[in-house]
Amino acid sequence: MKKFLYRHGWSYDQVRHLKVVPLCFLVYILATYGFTEMTRNQSIGQETPLIIHLSDFGFEDESVEKNHSWTDGLGNNRYECTLLGMDPAANQHVRFNIQVVDYQEDINPVVGYLREMGISVPQNTFQTQDLEHYLEELHELNAEQWGSELAYSSQTFDVELTSYGIPSNAIYLLSGNRAIIFRYNTKIDITQELIDSVVSIYQKSFY
Structure with missing residues (x-):
């Protein structure tokens, strides 16, 4: 001192x-x-209307654990919600966490996308040809089916998930300057209905 x-x-x-x-x-x-x-350059999160509901995925008994939007220190607009409910077909509880990031124009959205996965990439040295190397430990999804330019998951869909969240799965999507991260910790069927519901987030506004 x-x-x-x-x-x-x-x-x-x-x-x-x-x-x-x-x-x-x-x-x-x-x-x-x-x-x-x-x-100083970070807006405190404000309550915002839900942009998606469990009923959109075919689940019931929705309760909202978290739902807010904010602007981070880099100027990116962010949204996050956590939904709890019940899968009536499997008679089990489900927990979904959905995050959306709109990258501001000075941020390379691919670099931002990688950072959401915990992959640290210097923006000024990033080269597109290195993308496959950065993503080699993730599982590539059908980007066209997921309505995205990039689509990856942290686990394959046949991995047995438990209600304790170990392991959990995360689906990472990117289209334009918007990234969607969809996390869940119980085994669910990845149906076309579920995919369409997640992809519909690209068209929704949260600020």
Whole structure:
């Protein structure tokens, strides 16, 4: 703390005579300033109407665990909802998490898409021919069937999922500057009805 104050113009005598209470107050001010700077360019999430419902997937007894939209620190518009319900055919509980990202024009949407998968790629060095290498551990889906330019999943659809969420599956879709991430942790049938419901999110507005 003393070194910080010296670097910002405080004299030795000013620091030496600084009392405990003023020092605590100064720490509080600095912490508040840091938090303000960190969040200055990020909008706090606001409640927003649901853009999709469990009934769209053929499931019942919907309850909403999370539903909000916000603008992140890079200026990308984001939406996230988590839905809980029941699969009447299998008589089991289901939990879906859906995230949507609209990348702002300065962000390469493919780079942003990879980052949603946890793949860190420097935007200024990314080359399209390297895409296959980055995605080699994921499972390619039929992009045309999913109405997307890129479509991958973290697991194959025959992997046995449990209600504990280990493992879970995530489907990553990209079309234009919009990415859709659809996560679920119980075994479900990937029907054309479900695919069409997920793909319909491309046409919906959440802000």
